[in-house]
Amino acid sequence: MSQIVSLWLHHSPRFGFACKSLSTGGPAYAEVVVAAGNVRGDQTFHYRIPDEFRRDLCPGQMVLVPFGSRQLYGVVVGLAEDSPVDETRDVLDLIGKSRVIDSEHLRLARWLAQHYGCPLFTAVELVAPPSLARHLHTVYTATGGGDKTNLLTGNDRRLLTVLLEHGELSAAEIQSKVGKTAATRGLDRMVGAGYVNRHVSLRFPEPAAERMVVGMPLPDGESTNAVFGRAHKQQELWEYLAGVGVPVAVPDLMRSVSASGSVLRNLVDRGLARIDHRWLLPYILAGPLGLGLRPQIEDDEAWSLLQSSMGRTPPETVLVQGEELDRWRLYASAINSEGDKGRQSIVVTPDATTAIDFSEWLAARSGLVVADSTKARTDAQRVALWRSARSGELDVVVGTRPAIFAPFTRLGLVIVDREEDRAHKNPSEPRYHVSSCAKELTRISRCMLLLGTETPRVATFYATETGQSRLILAGSDKPRRGAWFREGCREDVDRRLDRVVVVDTRRASTAGRYGVISRQLYMVLRSTVEANGRAVLYVNRRGSAALTICRDCGYVAQCPRCSRGLVQHRQIQQLICHICNWRGDLWHRCPTCDAGELRLWGYGSEAVAEAVTHLLPRARVVGIDSDRSVHELEANVASFGSGDADVLVGTQRMLRFGSLLRADLLGVVQADIGLQFPDFLAPERVFLNLMRLQRLVRGPNCDGRTIVQTVMPEHYVLDAFQKGSYARFFRAEMDQRRSEGLPPLRSLVKATFAHAEDSRAEEEARRTRLECETVLSANADVDVEILGPAPAFVRRQRQKYLWQLLLIGADVRRVLPIFHRGWTLDADPQDLT
């Protein structure tokens, strides 16, 4: 069944003549978000609603509207009795009969546009059906009328003839019949002059279907012999179907019974079997027929705390701190409890692996219909998933970032798992954060928000301190973690304190090549390997050397597109830019002075792996970094997991493999990258990264050692990490943020302007700062502080110079509409580079 929603209507003249007194009731104007890229900020446009649409038009519906000389589609976001502008044009047509976005998600879109300073249309696209524009189909018909005063060219006449002949054609079909020029230039003009009618419809694709055979009962009282007689093959087929009792896919059936297609056809023709189409929806995990074995609630205390939160009005935000399985148990209990009330849940995970694991785990433990949105790969599947969420067929959607926009209408609960994970922030416009969207969505929908983590972000934990959310510790081991989180450093509580060693690399003696491994780390590494243990070494950069410098003239290999040195990758014999991925051949002689001696400065994972191999010749060393193929990565993870490899040297990339990399020793080769940069977000980043790395050696069933090498052992990040105290880190970090009036006390937006000419970028940044100040000077008591302009940390990237402004203050949203074309806005950024 193809879903075609459409309505035929005639093109309206440019300015409507319809008399207001003829109005049949309903609002006169529609506020529309137009699908035009350059519309500034959250601007909308008002169109008069022709009488014939008044009854049907509602917010969330798609319409065709005139926009300049074009006809564009748009989404109605509101209805009004009056228009803020004098002259309005008419809504040309409705696209589909029903709304594609409900009012709650329209409000969410408005908030997104305001909070992140993106065009409203971009925000609307997030909450609309996936790849909306691709499902719009435009067809043209001849009206039979037209403005006879307009002279028709030969091309126009040909176009009309073709349309009259075929009745209804798409633009592509017209193009193939009359040629590209005649079609593209002619069509718009012919529509404008009233000769041709344009009609847009919304047609969603259907996912691929599988033919399923269902056995039907025999006619009343008849025996198999009487029914089938000598039709043995038919009987065999029917008996097989009766035996299995569930629908069987046609190919499977034919394989099992080895009958030809004609046998099945005869059986169906006689009414003894039926063919059903089952849509292939790989993302639906279990229906009401699922096992529904609810998980045992092992942590009664946490669950009863959570239940009391769930009962509150208005609903609360809760931060659940605990190990993964303990969090998952609480999530499942909460989801099941909402499901019992007929309410739906969204679970957002930072990566697809966790989404798959959790959705399968949950589906086996609830009688609810659970969908994993990361498994909906094709366009058709994604649309089908969207529609089944909207129609109420689903109870739970589990997925990565975009799952937060699942169009549920009976939403009861939103869960953001591992809320501190950087993957919850969208890397492109609009740079939304799942937790912030979830906070707003749950506020609008009046439902509960549950954030789960082992180590919360500063902003998230701050909310529990100010009473905006409640902290619930989950799992066994609560007293110890209670001390970490609330009472600051309590060394007697943590029996594993001595398992974290901080090595000051300014003083420590080194072992082996390049001086990257301290003597202390080497000793523990050696004893770990000798005892058949496993060690993970973390290095924050891939490659061999950060810089390649000529010993004679000091020439530094630099990226031609960025203001950054090229990193040496000796294994693949290339120089790579880590900003833009530019690649060049490794050189062995200086390209400027032809000297043969090159000096290497800094190191990456390749160099560390080399150093370890040199120090421990008998150890098996494998690497994990993004230079390797997926195949090689999996092989390396597997050999480390099975104990074939002793030492794993990995970059950030290895964190994706999480628990597969359990080890007895974690060595952080250099822990302080970023702490010396002028970026107040760096300490939080480093601390969260260390805590996450530590999970490789510490967990429910392991208690390994951690050795951290640093040049700033006195930094509060390393002090707090060594003492295992979140509270200690949090206090120091908040002191810093409070003294400078930074987030989470005030909002922060990073604005970046890119231009091929350095001076032009700087000039634009200055001009924009002035414009902001002019706007701000008009209102007293506005809390907005502007820092900059300053060049970005990496000043030139991909042949463009970047200049930044930092906007800080409670009222930063007021100046966001000033930034346009060429500016990139990042609200609540994760770094300042």
Added chain:
DNA sequence: AGCACGCCGACT
């Protein structure tokens, strides 16, 4: 996308 408008330099 396509048009209006304003700025600036070149030319009448």
Added chain:
DNA sequence: GTCGGCGTGCTC
């Protein structure tokens, strides 16, 4: 003065 190229902003 006026013409036109170009960059910028607007389209209900």
